[in-house]
Amino acid sequence: MTAEHQRLADANAHQAPWRKFGPYLSERQWGTVREDYSADGQAWGYCTHDMARSYAYRWGEDGLAGVSDDQQLLCLSLGLWNGQDPILKERLFGLSGPEGNHGEDVKEVYYYLDNLPTHSYQKLLYKYPQQAFPYAWLVEENARRNRAQPEFELLDTAIFQGNRYFDVCVEYAKVEPTDLLMQISVSNRGPEAATVHVLPQLWFRNTWAWGHDPYRPLLEATQNGQAIAAEHQGLGGLCLYCGQAPDLLFCDNETNTQRLYGAPSRSGGKHFKDGINDYVVQGSRAAVNPAQTGTKAAAHYVLTLAAGATHTVRVRLGPPNLTEPFEDFDQLVRQRRHEADEYYAALQADLVSEDARRVQRQAWAGMLWSKQFYYYDVPEWLAGDPATPPPPAARQHGRNAGWKHLNNADIISMPDKWEYPWYAAWDLAFHCVPLAQLDAGFAKHQLRLLCQDWYMHPNGQLPAYEWNLSDTNPPVHAWATWRVYKMDQKQHDGSGDLDFLATVFHRLLLNFTWWVNRKDRSGRNVFEGGFLGLDNIGLFDRSAPLLPGSYIEQADGTAWVAMYALNMMRIALELAQTRPVYQDLASKFFEHFLYIAGAMTNMGDGDLDLWDEKDEFYYDVLHTPEHGRQFLRTRSLVGLIPLFAVEVLDDEVLKSVPQFVARLNWFLANRPYLASLVSRWQQPGQGDAHLLSLLRGHRMKCLLARALDEAEFLSDYGIRSLSKYHQDHPCRLLYGGRDLSLGYEPGESETDLFGGNSNWRGPVWLPTNFLLIESLQRFHHYYGDEFKVEYPTRSGQYSTLLEIADALSGRLTKLFLRNEAGERPALGPDQHLQHDPHFRDYLLFHEYFHGDTGQGLGASHQTGWTGLIAKLLQPRS
Template sequence: MKLGEEEERLRKSETREENWQRWGTYLPERQWGTVREDYSADGNAWAFTHDMARYRAYRWGEDGLLGWTDRECRLCYSTSFWNGADPILKERLFGLGNSEGNHGEDVKEQFYYLDATPTHSYAKALYKYPQRAFPYDDLVTTNRDRTYADSEYELLDTGIFDEERYFDMQVEYAKAAPEDTLIRLTISNRGPDAATLTVAPTLTLRNNWSWRNIEPGEETRPWMRLKEAEPHTIVANHKTLGRYRFIPLNEMPEEVLFTENDTNIRRLDHNFQGKQGFTKDAFDRYLVGGDAAAVNRDNVGTKVAFVFRMKLEAGETRVLRLRLVREDEHEPAPIDSSAFDECFCQRLAEADQFYAARLPSAYNEDERNVARQAYGGLLWSKQFYYYVSQRWLEGDPAQPSPPRERFDAPNAQWRHLFCRDILSIPDKWEYPWFAAWDTAFHMIPMAEIDPTFAKNQLLLLLREWYMHPNGQMPAYEFAFGDVNPPVHAWAVMHVYLIDAKSKEGKKDVDFLERAFQKLLLNFTWWVNHNDVNGKNLFGGGFLGLDNIGVFDRNMALPNGATLNQADGTAWMGLYCAAMLTMALELAQTRPAYEDIASKFFEHYVAIIDAINDGGDGGLWDEEQGFYFDRLERKGKEPIALKIRSIVGIVPLYAICLLKQDQIEKLPGFSKRLHWFLKNSPGLSRYVSDVESEDPEFKGSKFLALVPKERLLRILRCVLDETEFLSDHGIRALSKYHDEHPYEIELEGHKLVIKYLPGEGDSGMFGGNSNWRGPIWFPVNILLLNALERYHAVYGDAFKVECPTRSGKFLTLLEVQQEIGKRLVGLFTRDESGRRASHGDERRYIDDPHWRDLVLFSEYFCGDTGRGTGASHQTGWTALVATCLLRVSGSKGEM
């Protein structure tokens, strides 16, 4: 089959014929306020503020507005603006730190990732810039004064966009070649009157010289300067990256400004009396403050900007064309405006072709738009991430030593960690660092468009410079040692199957084996660390489900008490199921894996027994028909924490098919399976025959954490619209707890949890106590995947009432479709033109410059579907694209 142009670029990138993925939208949107840039004694990352970011050089990266960089973030492009009214140059996105927001940190800007291809041969984004003074102080003070019971005060609430007085700044990138990037800035005045604007396309060399002592004669500092005889062409030189030119094409700038990407020490330390050169904040001081001495008139430096001052009439659009091209020994071929625009047309057509092959023809225009922006945001959220733990702990030779308290920080036990990679980030502003279990979910939609990146990303987090020597996977930057749900194996297996489908059945068994070997270490860590009583009932802490506990499940319990967690145990059941499936797949061609398959089969059965019975009743509550956490107390009766939450739904996820055609090829495993069924009657009851009439599963068996009769009872709650089933998906906490809060008294303290549809009202988790729910894509997708598997084993004859008490009975596949449609409905327009995720904001309904824009929030209100939490969570929320595929009836793995 002839490959399309983008597929061919991906192939050449994978085989290293051409380095099409060396450059991309990898520049972070926020480097300030991160742990790796924090050198404080108290570990307050937010002490490095947005204001400091103007004048303080970063140690571990760069940031900029909708930017572009190479895969090691050495040479960075971004666009800066000034409307003549703001107190500062707009060089990066603004938002609130955790102590400033009434519901935690939050970006306060209007920007949108619109499109991208996997090789970043084409990318498009939009930033909406107000024409009046940006309301920095208003956003901080108003949010700080609000309580947890109040909603967040957003940029749209300030009135700054009233009368449409703003500029649309569309940023596009197109690669003419792997090392030849064309940049198109399309600037439109949406307001009713003429307005002035300064646009400053900026090129920055990441500071890699301030952190070590440089020996005499050793020159490692990169540089930029004006090219001789070409007063508007910049030459940038970097020792390891090479030499590049930065060229304006259709308009010549009024000025070219130079400075150094160095800290303004006088602003950082007012007592500093030493000599200081040109600094990072020079362009802000010059353009906004009028400080003519701030910039280097010798036209050399490590940060440079072209300056375009323009006046746009009402409705007027202006286009700036720029080029960043590798020079080295060869003169780059010239390009005129016509060829420039033709390249953009060609790359966009190739992007259309690429996605046309992946988006079903049954999609309508709106669904296609949602999917395209979901994939686009997922690709824009790939980011350069640099963090060397040992160096961060000990400090740099040319800088003051870090505070001693650093060695007591949570990450001090992760000295082996060495990150310098392009990583899939949950949200490039709010969570500009990797999170292991987030990554697992990100890679499901990623595999649909770039399976090679998806596979490599999953393997990367299992490598020895990420995984702890004890087998634990790093959680996230704020505490690598936290415990995330072990979903990596589930993701590996699904990406393996998606990849095979994309390659017409050719399976990457080497990838599966490499992942499996490292997952064995992680599985062992989980068993040894989180099964504290050795009964196959697991803990693990909050496990990412912040909003579902009556207390913080991460805290140490008094008097030797332990918490057996329904979700912790179920996650381990899912882990076993995934490892068993992987081992059986590997054993098809590598018989040595038959033995380890038997191990995971028996361990899986033991976990099924533990959660359902285990000799002491397990975690099932027969009266309520649900699984609950159980608090074990020495010398006292255990307490079931009867909170109807996603904790009790997670057991549904763990179901494993033992296909007859697979098993009959494995005589060793088959022999042990039949021996087990014969000699373990108490446990063999958990291994059932497939009931479906589908010939694909004839003679097959399956194991599920939830027996059939208990499946029916849980689904009765899950599909009840007064409990979990909302108009927009499955809530993380049952609405039953709205009128029936759960209360318990422990150690003299009364604890209460109540259903909250959106933001939380507790500071238990830093003001973000409900940030995981109520409607949250990862747990919904896992449920849809499970329903598909239950349908495979029970067939069309097995039906459930959906919604509960509706009198309407559906197969489990039809239930999956129904929930999927509700999830998709968060983003697609209804009959009135409204997208539920945008709430009641009229701009997204009526205004042609807003109505096709889509935000991918972290989670969604359980009553209205309004998006809340992080606004650009196009990592796991990009799963809506996968969900769309399933709702459309397209076969695939989820």
């Protein structure tokens, strides 16, 4: 057992709080829904990046390369100034949704390089230009560009030309759970000497200004000005020890109302949140407190580095009264680095390629760095705070007003720390799979968390995301629960956590019932659900109200619920192995799956079938008073998702659940029209396996023929979200007086649906590819090696479904691995990123990937579900 495995075991046994401090500090709190108290719900404009340095946040904090405790009472992060910028670099800069020509986007260059599950070692690299940061240029140029043009990025400004930048490497190493070393190594990559200001910053989240709790913590200089004492009733006493005798600067984490609103401070204070910025950048000595006390502080280092030189700054946040805080600092950092190498060597023992190990480890690092403290108490947010002006009356009937039960204050896996500093229900489900490779305890906690009373709506709905908690995400929570359970079981030599499985299962019974009652308009087991996480994949916004009398029956919504029913049936059968009462629930979900299969497969009623015999594909169906029922003929993932609803049961499982088998046999005997729809249920397959699928053999082959066609869905880098067929044959629809059109868009979105910052009209997305690969593996488990299909379509070459699943995994991993030219397709055409020795081995895990070239697009650090690449890189066992 490695040292990190031991720390994890101690943390899970509640013997040592190794997870108490971690990378829980967001990189953007400005522009979030939680900080929005506007009348019109325009969050991007209520608190902007420019305001952020002066605005005391209500619900969370942000910082550069930062950490905090698990309630974000105390934060530690990095500030930088190159002597040229108009502001201190305390947080990441990016464009808001309305500013970007493709929606919001971070405009910085940084990388998550390493992290451990207990965060006992963490490493991040930030590239800081030596010239003035081009804030205005980035805003103006992106505003000038239209949707047909690419985003204008920081690298496009040529600000890194001539290597005139600093590599700022930030490492954290824990001595004990609440004793943290911070090492900042600054390297001058430029050709001449350059000066940089380095400011480790320590501050308390403002919990005292809102009229709920007047307790005010304190920071003050101690040890003859060489350390900062931190006293908080929730944390006790801590001390930030600062090596090399920097200047200590103090202010208060309070809003500078004079700068923001032209009004004096209500508290009568004089030293505001932006005091350290004003002191360093503007030379305003009055902006910091000469008494060296406050609620925000910084250690100010001024470094002049020769060309190629590196200088290291060391601080330590630990217990008070350490007499030699830096005596063993270097040795401890080296030790934690070594322990990180040991831990990952054990996990990656089966990976031969050094490059694959690098990619996987950085993917995991991004997953762990994106664990965030998330605080959102909807009743308080709606009502406003006693010490602040009340929100507009319209707020009580606006965004999230129907979620008054929701009160979140937890560490949650985020899609990323800048563009998505909030959780999304279906994103989180996918996150849990690669997280379970590292820390199954945390993954299980995440899945339980969303099912708790203070998350799940009383009606059974899971919260979608903070912009609209009532939106509908695909129901993949049961799938993730089963996957994490099996991974955890394998890690514990076959001993599964049945209590976890039962707990989540019981809560998901409520959620499944919500789907059945709320999303099945006609009670015919054909489901809706809105955009279902696929943003702009349709001709119009499927979540928006349609014209009177119109409605959509969704192929993907129906297939997702069918998959959900099978997932719940499989969990119930597992629980029934030791708790026979669950056999009855397994029967319920088996029967519900059959009814959905019947609805999708035309039980003699042409008004129900979502399968188009002409195109041999599944489509959404639009009902209108004028035209009745019509297929929406977009060849997209919507029509491939029925492949995901597949389960294989072995005879060994069935022998242990006789009541389930008896009920199943009765049902099949007495409902022959449904029994005939189940793919080969009564015909044992490979190894006496039984198959449950929405697709009989013919329809499965038809869908795979399209999915595996390089002229349609199959790209060099995985399955596209929309068929390339639509490049020359756009789908058109006359609806509501508008001529709607949808074409193949392999790169950035050309429409502003959902803000336009993501695109499902052609690019490759990891999560849906991952589900398809798993489905092919399950189909193979039933059909065996004798069943082969043409791969690629029209190639004349035939492969087993397992071989195709492996080949698709290989196409996806090609996105990140160096090819024969030494380039990584995901990094795109930029030669700096591809070949510069200070860039080429640093990975970005984008939201999605160009359908033809594989270039990473969308959110650049959305390791969230793109982190699934870590699981795909692991050899299949």
